[in-house]
Amino acid sequence: MIVLQNTVISDDIREQFFVCNLEKCKGACCVEGDLGAPLDGDELVLLEQHYDKIKPYMSGAGKHAIEEQGLYVIDFEGDYSTPTIENRECAYAIYDENKMLKCAIEQAYLDGEIDWKKPISCHLYPIRITRYDDFEALNYDRWGICSAACSFGADLGVRVYQFLKEPLIRKYGEGWYSELEQLMLEEEANATK
Secondary structure, eight states: OEEETTEEEOTHHHHOBOOOOHHHHTTGGGTSSSSSOEEOHHHHHHHHHHHHHHGGGSOHHHHHHHHHHOSSEEOTTSOEEOOBSTTSSBTTEEEOTTSOEEEHHHHHHHTTSOSOOSOHHHHTTTEEEEEOSSOEEEEEOOOGGGHHHHHHHHHHTOBHHHHTHHHHHHHHOHHHHHHHHHHHHHHHHHHHO
16 A cells, blocks of 8 residues: 555555556446446536537437436435446447447547546546545556456556556646656565565
8 A cells, every 4th residue: 555645545556557458348437337437526517517518429318318317416325427328338428430438528628629538537447536534545446347458558567557647647736646656666666675
């Protein structure tokens, strides 16, 4: 376990390998699971602000789910998440011509329509954050649908924290990530002694 500022980071984030392999999984994380993507409170406002520009990228079924459920839902634990289409894929998920799931929010961002890439929970996956009063716990979420990503990461020698550099900086800042890299190097050096 690594303690950094107000975060506690599981060793798996340093030790495990991971690089998304969309060719293999086809974006299964957007459709598998019990709920849609977890949302932070500030992201609810972003959905409201940007929905008109996201909507043209969405599927008909996704728009229908939004009409029925709203831009976001409150889950059984009182947390916010994206609505789903018939308890399956995220309402903001779209299929491309290769039947690969992508994100309508991210597509609007990539096209310069909005300045928000996608929910941070999606961007950070396979890291899941649990919030406590005084700190946040960052844990690696093992999921069978990501086995190709684990193999691909191992082939490339890329650890979870390295693969998720951009979203970790987005969430915690450049300084935090620089400290994380330093701590990871120190941990590696200690492990080889």
